[in-house]
Structures are given as structure tokens and as C-alpha cells.
Amino acid sequence: MTTSSTETATKGPIIGVLALQGAYDAHAKTIAALGATPRLVRLPTELKGLDGLIMPGGESTTMLKFLEQRGFFDLLKDFVHKVPTFGTCAGVILLAKDVTNPAQKSLGALDVTVERNAYGRQIDSAILHAESKLPGGPLEMVFIRAPRITRTGAPVEVLASRDENPVLVREGHLLAATFHPELSHDSRVHQLFLNMVRDHKENPA
Ligand code: GLN
Numbered sequence: 001m002t003t004s005s006t007e008t009a010t011k012g013p014i015i016g017v018l019a020l021q022g023a024y025d026a027h028a029k030t031i032a033a034l035g036a037t038p039r040l041v042r043l044p045t046e047l048k049g050l051d052g053l054i055m056p057g058g059e060s061t062t063m064l065k066f067l068e069q070r071g072f073f074d075l076l077k078d079f080v081h082k083v084p085t086f087g088t089c090a091g092v093i094l095l096a097k098d099v100t101n102p103a104q105k106s107l108g109a110l111d112v113t114v115e116r117n118a119y120g121r122q123i124d125s126a127i128l129h130a131e132s133k134l135p136g137g138p139l140e141m142v143f144i145r146a147p148r149i150t151r152t153g154a155p156v157e158v159l160a161s162r163d164e165n166p167v168l169v170r171e172g173h174l175l176a177a178t179f180h181p182e183l184s185h186d187s188r189v190h191q192l193f194l195n196m197v198r199d200h201k202e203n204p205a
Helices: 025-033 060-069 073-082 090-095 189-204
Strands: 012-019 035-039 051-053 083-086 097-101 108-113 125-130 139-145 148-152 158-160 165-171 173-177
Touching: 012 025, 025 108, 025 148, 035 165, 051 060, 051 090, 051 148, 060 090, 083 108, 090 097, 090 108, 090 165, 090 173, 108 165, 108 173, 125 158, 139 158, 139 165, 148 165
Parallel strands: 012 035, 012 051, 051 083, 083 173, 097 108
Antiparallel strands: 108 148, 125 139, 158 165, 165 173
16 A cells, blocks of 8 residues: 555544633544544635534533634534534534524534523533433433533434433534533544444545
8 A cells, every 4th residue: 555645644533622711622632543634724814624523522612712713613614514523512513404592504504403501500511321322321421511412403313412402413424512522531432433434435425
């Protein structure tokens, strides 16, 4: 097998981590530990050449402001409709088709409705352990002022739930967690995303 000079400089798939604001650093560390090459993305031109993208938690309203100021929004919208993307928390809010509490502009890629800051003050941040469809036993889920997925469209597969509401979902090349898997030692959710990236590379839709 031949590799080009750019390929030999990187390890595994190249995964962008949107780094406009919020919890991007822990994502970069987790995927590096799993053998991928993280690239912090702060400019629209930095989306080029990525095999996948992680949109981290933080404050979705602030991220939207940055995206619009930098003329980034439309390019990112096009990107997430085609290339494997994993949104966590605020990242899910950005990926969703519909946002409530209050309504907010979004990239409209993931067929879900998301209610922002949906858990009451007492339980808005919590660490829970629950079964999921991932093998290997209960998953640790760190929720921080989490949104709630209140509707999933037909193509959306629910991989884990909190009470009756989905907290980890997949739709084709998109993965979304309303919790923060990058803050756990358990890297199964990131590994799932890297598997999706590999499958997409081998078999682009
Ligand atoms: N509450 C935030 C928002 O509405 C999301 C919180 C998070 O990403 N941890 O954007």
C-alpha cells in the first residue's frame, strides 16, 4: 500500500474538533488516545480534509454568534450534512432540526427536536449510570445544563435514554449525546464515532 507524504504525518483518521468555545480540549485528548489525529477547528477553511468532526458542549447561543460572525455557518451546515459528525450537548442543539426553549437557529441535520436547559435547576447537572446499546455494561453519563431530546424522527436510532428521553442517538453519519462522554474515562462513545468515521471512509454514502 502506498501512502502520500501528508498521510504519513498523521495517525488514524483526522477528526476536527470545533473549538470556537466550550469543552473541546477533552474531546481532542480522548480521540488522540484512541489513535486518531485531532485538529482544532476555528476557521471555516479548517473543515477541509477532515474525516469527521466533533461539536462539543458549551453555550450553543455563543457558538452560533461566532459561526455567524465568521461566515462559518453555511459551510458547516453543508459539512455536517455529508461528513460524520458527533455533537455533544450544545453540539446536539446546533445539529438538531428543531430547537425549543427558546427556538433557535440550527444546522438542521439531525432529525430531532431538542429542548434547551430542559432539566430543572436541582437536576440540571448530574452523573448517571445507565445501560445503553453499546456492549460493555452501564455507561457513565455526565450531564451539564443538558438539553432534552423531545422528538426523534424515523431514521434516528436511540442508543441510550435517561428516564423516557433519548440521550444518545445515531442517524446515519451523525451521532449525538446530550451528556459529556469526553468527561468520563469510558471512551466507548468516541470509539463508536471513530468506527462510524472508518465505515464512512470505506463506504461513503
Ligand atoms: N445549556 C447549553 C445550551 O443551551 C448546553 C450545555 C452544555 O453544552 N453543557 O447551549
